[in-house]
Amino acid sequence: xxxxxxxxKLLSVFKGAPVELKCNYSYSGSPELFWYVQYxxxxxxxxxxxISRESIKGFTADLNxxxxxxxxxxxxxxxxxxxxxxxxxxxxxTSYGKLTFGQGTxxxxxP
Amino acid sequence: EAGVAQSPxxxxxxxxxxxxxxxxxxxGHATLYWYQQILGQGPKLLIQFQNNGVVDDSQLPxxxxxxxxxxxxxxTLKIQPAKLEDSAVYLCASSPTGLNQxxxxxxxxxxxIL
Numbered sequence: 570x571x572x573x574x575x576x577x578k579l580l581s582v583f584k585g586a587p588v589e590l591k592c593n594y595s596y597s598g599s600p601e602l603f604w605y606v607q608y609x610x611x612x613x614x615x616x617x618x619x620i621s622r623e624s625i626k627g628f629t630a631d632l633n634x635x636x637x638x639x640x641x642x643x644x645x646x647x648x649x650x651x652x653x654x655x656x657x658x659x660x661x662x663t664s665y666g667k668l669t670f671g672q673g674t675x676x677x678x679x680p
Numbered sequence: 681e682a683g684v685a686q687s688p689x690x691x692x693x694x695x696x697x698x699x700x701x702x703x704x705x706x707x708g709h710a711t712l713y714w715y716q717q718i719l720g721q722g723p724k725l726l727i728q729f730q731n732n733g734v735v736d737d738s739q740l741p742x743x744x745x746x747x748x749x750x751x752x753x754x755x756t757l758k759i760q761p762a763k764l765e766d767s768a769v770y771l772c773a774s775s776p777t778g779l780n781q782x783x784x785x786x787x788x789x790x791x792x793i794l
Contacts, residue, residue, distance in 0.1 A: 655722050
C-alpha cells in the first residue's frame with residue numbers, strides 16, 4: 570500500500586526566512602515523488618519531481634530513501650510562495666499510475 | 681496548449697438527487713483520472729482510464745458512482761443517488777502516454793450536498 574504523510578497542516582514563516590515542508594512516505598517498491606502546489610484561486614499544478622533533480626522557483630527536494638522522505642526546501646521564502654502544497658507518490662517504473670497525495674500543508678509567508 | 685477543462689465549476693444538490701460532471705482532457709492525452717478531494721484532505725483517486733478502458737477503479741463507490749470515457753476523449757462522472765459525504769471537489773486530470781509523465785489538473789467541480 571502507498572501512503573504519504575505531511576505532518577504539518579499549517580506552516581508560517583517570514584519573508585526571507587528558510588522554509589521546509591516535510592513529506593514522508595510508505596511504499597515497498599521504488600517510488601516516484603512529486604510536489605504539487607495550489608495557489609489561491611488557481612488549479613493544482615506540478616512544482617517539481619524527484620527524477621528531474623531541478624530547482625523550481627527556488628524550491629528543491631531530495632529523495633531520501635533511507636528516511637523515506639521527500640522534504641521541500643527553499644532558502645529564502647517569498648510572499649508569493651504562500652499556497653497549499655501537496656506531496657504525492659506514484660509507483661515507479663510505470664507509464665501511468667495513480668498519485669497518492671498527502672493531506673497538504675498550507676504555507677503562509679508573512680511580509 | 682489548452683488545459684484540462686471541467687464543468688460545471690459549482691453544483692449544489694439535495695441528498696438522493698443525481699449529478700454529473702464533465703471533463704475534457706488535454707488533446708492527445710491518453711490517460712484520464714478522476715479524483716475526489718474532501719475538505720482538508722488531499723485528492724483521492726476514484727477512477728483511471730487509459731484511452732477508453734478502465735485501469736483502476738478500486739476506490740470508486742460503485743453502488744452510486746459511475747464513470748465513462750466514450751471514444752477515449754471526454755469523460756463524465758456520475759453520482760446517483762448523492763449522499764451528504766459526497767460533498768467535495770471533483771478533480772479531473774490527464775497525462776500523455778510514456779514513462780514519467782506528470783498529470784495535469786483541471787479546476788475541479790465543487791459539489792455541495794444539502
